[in-house]
Amino acid sequence: MSENVVAFIFARGGSKGFPGKNIAPLDGKPLIAHAILAARAARSVGRVVVSTDDEKIAAAGRQWGAEVPFMRPPELAGDRSPEWLAWRHAIDAIDAGPGPKVDVFVSVPTTAPLRQPADIDACVARFREGDVDVVMTVTPAxxxxxxxxxxxxxxxxxxxxxxxxxxxxxxxxxxxVFDITTVCYVVSPAFLRRADGLFAGRVGVIEVPAERAVDIDTALDLKVAETLWGARTDGK
Structure with missing residues (x-):
C-alpha cells in the first residue's frame, strides 16, 4: 500500500507586518497559489490541503486546486500561536475525517514562491531514507x-x-553555517504528536540555492521575489 503523503499549506489571515500577505500577487497569482501549484506538481505528494482561519484565503485555496476540509480555530491563528500546534491540528483533522490517515506530513509555506516541485520531492525522498524525524530546507548563510x-x-x-x-x-x-528556509518541511506524524518542536528529534536537510529560498515576510521581500521571478522568466 502506498504512503499517503499530504502537503499542507498554512496561511492565516491576520498578518500584521504584511497585511494580506498570503494572497498578495506575484506574477498574476496570489502567493498561496504558487505554493499550491508547486505541491500539486510534486510527484511525491498525493493530496494538498490548506489550513486557514480566513474565508478569503480558503476561497483562493479552492480556486487554485487545494482542499479546504476544515477551518483553523482562532486560538491557533494568532500572532503568537505556535505553528507546530497548527500542524498537529491539521493532521488530527485529516485523520479524523474520511479517507486514509496522514503517513507523511509536508508543510509548503506560502512565503517561498520561488521553490520548485523538485525541492519538495527531494525533501520527501530524504525523509524516506528513514534515519530522521524531520527534513527541512536550508541555504548557505x-x-x-x-x-x-x-x-x-x-x-x-x-x-x-x-x-x-x-x-x-x-x-x-x-x-x-546555513539559514533555515521556508521552502519545505517534512515531518513524521508520530514525531509531530509527541515532540515540542523540530529540534527535539533527528533533523535532516536539503540544501536549496538562495534564489529559490527567498522568504517573503515584508512588502520589500515581495519586490525582491518579483525581480528574481522576472529574471527567471527572462532566462527561459
Whole structure:
C-alpha cells in the first residue's frame, strides 16, 4: 500500500507586518497559489490541503486546486500561536475525517514562491531514507557567527557570537553555517504528536540555492521575489 503523503499549506489571515500577505500577487497569482501549484506538481505528494482561519484565503485555496476540509480555530491563528500546534491540528483533522490517515506530513509555506516541485520531492525522498524525524530546507548563510556576527556586551565591546578554536581570517575558511528556509518541511506524524518542536528529534536537510529560498515576510521581500521571478522568466 502506498504512503499517503499530504502537503499542507498554512496561511492565516491576520498578518500584521504584511497585511494580506498570503494572497498578495506575484506574477498574476496570489502567493498561496504558487505554493499550491508547486505541491500539486510534486510527484511525491498525493493530496494538498490548506489550513486557514480566513474565508478569503480558503476561497483562493479552492480556486487554485487545494482542499479546504476544515477551518483553523482562532486560538491557533494568532500572532503568537505556535505553528507546530497548527500542524498537529491539521493532521488530527485529516485523520479524523474520511479517507486514509496522514503517513507523511509536508508543510509548503506560502512565503517561498520561488521553490520548485523538485525541492519538495527531494525533501520527501530524504525523509524516506528513514534515519530522521524531520527534513527541512536550508541555504548557505550570508553571515557567519564564527567570523562576522557579534554580540555587544554591557561595555559596548563586540565579541564573536561563536569564538572559533583558532583565528579565522576569511569567511570561506570559517565553519559552514546555513539559514533555515521556508521552502519545505517534512515531518513524521508520530514525531509531530509527541515532540515540542523540530529540534527535539533527528533533523535532516536539503540544501536549496538562495534564489529559490527567498522568504517573503515584508512588502520589500515581495519586490525582491518579483525581480528574481522576472529574471527567471527572462532566462527561459
Amino acid at each position: 550570508a553571515r557567519n557567527p564564527y567570523f562576522n556576527m557579534v554580540t555587544v556586551d554591557g561595555e559596548r565591546h563586540a565579541h564573536l557570537v561563536i569564538p572559533p578554536d583558532k583565528t579565522v581570517h576569511t569567511r570561506q575558511t570559517a565553519p559552514a
